[in-house]
Amino acid sequence: MKTKLIVLVLLIISATGFAQNGEQTIDSTFELLKAQKNISYFDVTGEMFKMLSETKETEAEFKDYMRKLTGMKMVRTYNRHDNGTPDIYKLFMQNTNLKGFSRLMTSETSTRKISFYQKKSKAGNEYLLVQSSAIIYITGTIDLKSISEFEQVMNIAGSAFDM
Amino acid sequence: MTDSDFEKQILQYKKKLYRFALSILKQKEDAQDAVQEVVLRMWKKRELLNSDENFESYCMNSIKNYALDLLRKKRNFQNYKEFTSTGNIAPEEFENKDLIERMQLFLKQLPVQQRMTIELKDFQGYEYEEVSAILEISVNAARVNVSRGRKRLYEKFKEEISNG
Amino acid sequence: MAKKIKIAEEFLEGKLSVDEIEAGNLENSMDEEFIDTYRKVISKNSEEEIPNFNLFEKTAFQQKKERSNSFKRTFSYAATVVALIGFFSLFFYFSTIRKQHTQPVKIAETQKEVIQVLLLFSEELNKTLKNFDEATTAFQPFADYKNYSIEFNNPIKNFKINEL
Known part of the structure; x- marks a missing residue:
């Protein structure tokens, strides 16, 4: 019982460990990150998603996803053995104000750290995946379950989509 | 990663991937199918893969995830939470087998987590840090699982020796 | 000694x-x-020799399918264009065809990238959830729980990954 209590306290401490973040908005942190060395950047706007959801090229299975998305940004590192490649996990956490976001979970091993965040509002949901090699920011009316199911959707419909 | 980079890199891990899949799934056909399926899935997202990241570790990790999923789907585990329980091998399987073949059978009988760590550490020669990265467990957990597996094999070995 | x-x-x-x-x-x-x-x-x-199987068997099948899909798509696209030529004036044909040539390519590329990013997010999410599930069942020694943390008051606490 005592051990369980200690573990519980540890979990709560780690869950609140990210209370201290920076002051920048997510968008401005992405601007900061994309200016770093060895970074690739990808940004899709709501207008583009609207177009993707309306085009005949899009398979039915994916159309619903496109309809529910209003924004997507991703930064990725490449050439990680170059000393100039930044630790984007650290940079993101230090600079971004994540007020209003709830941390869903964090997993950390000797080589990998990953965190998931979510913010819900009437206007839509925001999801963040933060890891040392990539940061993904998704906005829209999509829910977490649909994002999780996407892997299965891809396995079924991916082949029809040339993926 | 370009198509040719992907093919070149994945080909050199064929043996390792197959052996690792076999250690989890036990059946040759399943292991072969798992490797082909994982290669396909990785090929689909090859443009997102960084060739300079630890590609080998990523491939092995993908095999682990896919093979464990397959095991769950096939309901090889009566109950997911009974991961650590061991099944019994039918006595006829031991007939006409020498000590080494019997030890191989005992190895197959280990719980999947112990089988995976022993396969990676003892049979494929990975360091604990690498095993930890592939299986996404801590270094300590990797060492504990190797230790438990070895201890179980040692006990079985002693039984075999004392039974003559 | x-x-x-x-x-x-x-x-x-x-x-x-x-x-x-x-x-x-x-x-x-x-x-x-x-x-x-x-x-x-x-x-x-x-x-022990590993079976001589083609690592890219499923990938090659997929590529073949893609080529066939691509041909069908190109063919139907070409048919549409031909129909348009017959229907509209020469001037309108030129402006339309230029638009349709450039747009679908850009859209297809963006769409592919969007899908890959979504797939990456989805896979990482599922992988972390599974690892958390495994860590709290049988895989990890109890002391390693601290490597995983999950918010208690969040929408995925009752999220049953295996029921998807």
Whole structure:
């Protein structure tokens, strides 16, 4: 019982460990990150998603996803053995104000750290995946379950989509 | 990663991937199918893969995830939470087998987590840090699982020796 | 004279690998025999030939399918264009065809990238959820729980990944 209590306290401490973040908005942190060395950047706007959801090229299975998305940004590192490649996990956490976001979970091993965040509002949901090699920011009316199911959707419909 | 980079890199891990899949799934056909399926899935997202990241570790990790999923789907585990329980091998399987073949059978009988760590550490020669990265467990957990597996094999070995 | 190794402490606890144990350096003959057998099991496994299968069998099938889909798409697209030529004036044809040539390509590329990013997010999410599930069941020693944390008051606490 005592051990369980200690573990519980540890979990709560780690869950609140990210209370201290920076002051920048997510968008401005992405601007900061994309200016770093060895970074690739990808940004899709709501207008583009609207177009993707309306085009005949899009398979039915994916159309619903496109309809529910209003924004997507991703930064990725490449050439990680170059000393100039930044630790984007650290940079993101230090600079971004994540007020209003709830941390869903964090997993950390000797080589990998990953965190998931979510913010819900009437206007839509925001999801963040933060890891040392990539940061993904998704906005829209999509829910977490649909994002999780996407892997299965891809396995079924991916082949029809040339993926 | 370009198509040719992907093919070149994945080909050199064929043996390792197959052996690792076999250690989890036990059946040759399943292991072969798992490797082909994982290669396909990785090929689909090859443009997102960084060739300079630890590609080998990523491939092995993908095999682990896919093979464990397959095991769950096939309901090889009566109950997911009974991961650590061991099944019994039918006595006829031991007939006409020498000590080494019997030890191989005992190895197959280990719980999947112990089988995976022993396969990676003892049979494929990975360091604990690498095993930890592939299986996404801590270094300590990797060492504990190797230790438990070895201890179980040692006990079985002693039984075999004392039974003559 | 080299110090005799206590197998239970060094090898079985996972501190030494089998290669680090020298013959004749163990405390008793049972341990010697066990290490010798263990080595033989490892070498037998590594000497076993793996089946000669095509690593890219599923990938090649997929590529073939893609080519066929691409041909069908190109064909239907071409048919649409031809129909448009017959229907509209020459001037309108030129402006339309230019638009349709450039737009679908851009859209297809963006769409592919969007899908890959979504797939990456989805896979990482599922992988972390599964690892968390495994860590809290049988895989990890209890002390390693601190490597995983999950918010108690969040929407995925009752999220059943296996029910998807």
